[in-house]
Amino acid sequence: MRERELIAAIGSVLGAGADAGQIVRGPGDDAAVVRARGYAVTSIDTLVDGVHFRFGQLTPSEIGHRAMASALSDLAAMACDPGEAYIALCLPDTLDHANALELTRGAHAVCGRHGATIAGGDVSSSETLTVTVTVVGWAEDPGTLVGRDGARPGDLVAVTGALGGAGAGLALLDDPATGVALQARTRAELHRRFARPEPRFGAARALRELGATAMIDVSDGIAADARHLAGASGVGLQLTLAELPRDEGVDAVAAALGADPTAFAATAGEDYELCACLPASAPALLAADPELAARLGPISWIGLVRDGHVGLSFTDGDAAGLRGFEHGHG
Amino acid sequence: MRERELIAAIGSVLGAGADAGQIVRGPGDDAAVVRARGYAVTSIDTLVDGVHFRFGQLTPSEIGHRAMASALSDLAAMACDPGEAYIALCLPDTLDHANALELTRGAHAVCGRHGATIAGGDVSSSETLTVTVTVVGWAEDPGTLVGRDGARPGDLVAVTGALGGAGAGLALLDDPATGVALQARTRAELHRRFARPEPRFGAARALRELGATAMIDVSDGIAADARHLAGASGVGLQLTLAELPRDEGVDAVAAALGADPTAFAATAGEDYELCACLPASAPALLAADPELAARLGPISWIGLVRDGHVGLSFTDGDAAGLRGFEHGHG
Numbered sequence: 001m002r003e004r005e006l007i008a009a010i011g012s013v014l015g016a017g018a019d020a021g022q023i024v025r026g027p028g029d030d031a032a033v034v035r036a037r038g039y040a041v042t043s044i045d046t047l048v049d050g051v052h053f054r055f056g057q058l059t060p061s062e063i064g065h066r067a068m069a070s071a072l073s074d075l076a077a078m079a080c081d082p083g084e085a086y087i088a089l090c091l092p093d094t095l096d097h098a099n100a101l102e103l104t105r106g107a108h109a110v111c112g113r114h115g116a117t118i119a120g121g122d123v124s125s126s127e128t129l130t131v132t133v134t135v136v137g138w139a140e141d142p143g144t145l146v147g148r149d150g151a152r153p154g155d156l157v158a159v160t161g162a163l164g165g166a167g168a169g170l171a172l173l174d175d176p177a178t179g180v181a182l183q184a185r186t187r188a189e190l191h192r193r194f195a196r197p198e199p200r201f202g203a204a205r206a207l208r209e210l211g212a213t214a215m216i217d218v219s220d221g222i223a224a225d226a227r228h229l230a231g232a233s234g235v236g237l238q239l240t241l242a243e244l245p246r247d248e249g250v251d252a253v254a255a256a257l258g259a260d261p262t263a264f265a266a267t268a269g270e271d272y273e274l275c276a277c278l279p280a281s282a283p284a285l286l287a288a289d290p291e292l293a294a295r296l297g298p299i300s301w302i303g304l305v306r307d308g309h310v311g312l313s314f315t316d317g318d319a320a321g322l323r324g325f326e327h328g329h330g
Numbered sequence: 331m332r333e334r335e336l337i338a339a340i341g342s343v344l345g346a347g348a349d350a351g352q353i354v355r356g357p358g359d360d361a362a363v364v365r366a367r368g369y370a371v372t373s374i375d376t377l378v379d380g381v382h383f384r385f386g387q388l389t390p391s392e393i394g395h396r397a398m399a400s401a402l403s404d405l406a407a408m409a410c411d412p413g414e415a416y417i418a419l420c421l422p423d424t425l426d427h428a429n430a431l432e433l434t435r436g437a438h439a440v441c442g443r444h445g446a447t448i449a450g451g452d453v454s455s456s457e458t459l460t461v462t463v464t465v466v467g468w469a470e471d472p473g474t475l476v477g478r479d480g481a482r483p484g485d486l487v488a489v490t491g492a493l494g495g496a497g498a499g500l501a502l503l504d505d506p507a508t509g510v511a512l513q514a515r516t517r518a519e520l521h522r523r524f525a526r527p528e529p530r531f532g533a534a535r536a537l538r539e540l541g542a543t544a545m546i547d548v549s550d551g552i553a554a555d556a557r558h559l560a561g562a563s564g565v566g567l568q569l570t571l572a573e574l575p576r577d578e579g580v581d582a583v584a585a586a587l588g589a590d591p592t593a594f595a596a597t598a599g600e601d602y603e604l605c606a607c608l609p610a611s612a613p614a615l616l617a618a619d620p621e622l623a624a625r626l627g628p629i630s631w632i633g634l635v636r637d638g639h640v641g642l643s644f645t646d647g648d649a650a651g652l653r654g655f656e657h658g659h660g
């Protein structure tokens with residue numbers, strides 16, 4: 001792999017955008033230079049072939065999309081403004097330049113839709129296709145950021161969108177027969193949920209305006225992610241499994257896998273929706289503000305924050321039952 | 331590999347430092363939050379087992395050290411202040427937790443010596459041990475940063491320290507017989523040059539004070555890196571091979587490999603010294619300022635910046651002769 005040539009080609013994919021706006025120096029020097037705002041919000045995230053995806057199941061463009069979207073989702077979960085991304089590609093010799101460029105284009109397109117810019121990168125050879133993305137967001141005031149640690153007893157727990165779709169999309173890739181009962185449109189939508197998630201920046205801003213006290217993105221499955229949030233906040237989260245919103249087609253895929261649909265939606269992960277804790281007044285505020293409700297999009301009220309035992313419990317099931325359920329490549 | 335346990339253990343290696351100073355939120359949330367200064371200077375860099383090092387040749391601590399030092403070296407080459415680092419580990423199942431922690435300690439120690447802090451990270455499984463580090467430095471004024479693109483005809487070309495030591499250290503790892511003529515102390519020093527390079531922040535600041543117009547760190551070998559600098563600046567660099575400073579023991583290792591010592595030092599790379607272009611007045615300024623000279627450390631004047639043909643030439647050799655020489659794993 002002639003890395004210099006590939007780096008030049010990647011530079012032309014990224015184009016003039018990398019020199020625009022806040023970016024004083026883009027790719028091509030020892031480091032990128034970006035005009036800062038008050039606080040930098042930074043996350044690093046890796047996708048590994050055979051662990052987080054399988055090359056051949058996803059197109060290069062989908063791999064790039066997914067790597068960038070999953071990294072940006074961590075910024076959305078902080079409710080900051082997206083800024084720059086830095087992408088490190090480890091490419092097997094069997095992956096040709098055209099595929100590497102398609103991967104870059106997939107990542108670049110996600111950035112473009114969300115106002116982020118790829119400002120730097122690195123290309124290495126490796127036996128294992130690996131994509132590491134560092135994303136940087138910005139906030140003028142750290143008080144506007146929403147961590148995992150602010151949930152208070154009495155808060156409500158909400159989740160955006162619907163769950164289980166990404167897991168169902170992966171199940172369809174692993175065994176297409178799993179989706180035999182689905183319409184082509186539903187099947188395509190479940191694939192998109194896995195292959196092309198979108199970070200929820202708009203919903204995150206709306207949740208912050210509603211007074212969100214704590215927030216996390218749903219990457220490991222809401223059963224695991226809500227537990228992380230509970231631990232960081234030192235509270236108990238009591239969820240009602242029956243309230244978990246499920247993507248269309250999830251029940252049919254879960255049935256084909258012999259799994260409980262609710263447990264599947266709670267544990268399959270990778271949906272990149274947002275789980276947030278909000279003051280009890282939030283539903284009334286939302287009902288009174290249709291513009292805010294439109295920006296927030298679909299939301300489900302799935303539980304309560306409790307004093308006492310730190311961790312996760314369910315009003316209509318038990319965590320132990322969920323623990324037995326495993327899904328995903330890694 | 332139980333990633334959550336390892337992440338917790340890594341958190342305790344990093345310790346309270348990650349919550350100190352500019353860092354508002356360290357590891358443990360969706361993203362780190364850092365109080366910004368005027369301009370963020372950011373670079374991402376990856377080391378891959380079998381490409382940039384071989385597990386077993388280096389200890390886990392040395393691998394972590396080298397990954398962090400090579401990333402920080404890009405910040406030194408911009409002459410900014412080091413800030414935060416974010417480290418993504420892709421770990422084979424065969425690598426135990428103790429080794430992963432040793433690797434983290436190696437990276438952490440380099441940060442500590444240079445005033446940088448590991449503020450976040452990611453742990454994944456992979457068949458290939460891979461360490462990606464994103465480093466962020468800061469500058470109040472972008473005019474104080476030194477890019478690759480400012481060299482002007484009439485400038486002098488300088489390099490810090492000595493070259494070839496890292497390449498010789500790698501040659502000793504690949505074939506210990508290569509160093510049969512060396513004293514144990516020299517052999518150990520060459521190993522250190524490969525396994526534990528140090529970013530040259532102090533020298534970078536001194537070079538900036540001397541008026542450096544362009545700078546790059548020597549990662550690919552000065553023959554390649556000087557060519558990058560010449561291209562970015564749109565000038566010609568004319569170097570004198572005989573002036574290239576060589577680490578003690580490099581000549582003996584090159585002889586054992588049947589290589590020309592100068593060509594070896596110019597192409598072996600990974601020394602992480604700095605190559606800078608400076609106004610012609612710099613040597614006199616330096617001679618008049620012993621304090622600055624002490625902070626700069628060893629420096630060699632190795633050539634001139636010329637008008638006309640953009641690229642690299644040698645007063646006492648030819649670039650084509652160097653092109654035939656290849657060294658290193660990848």
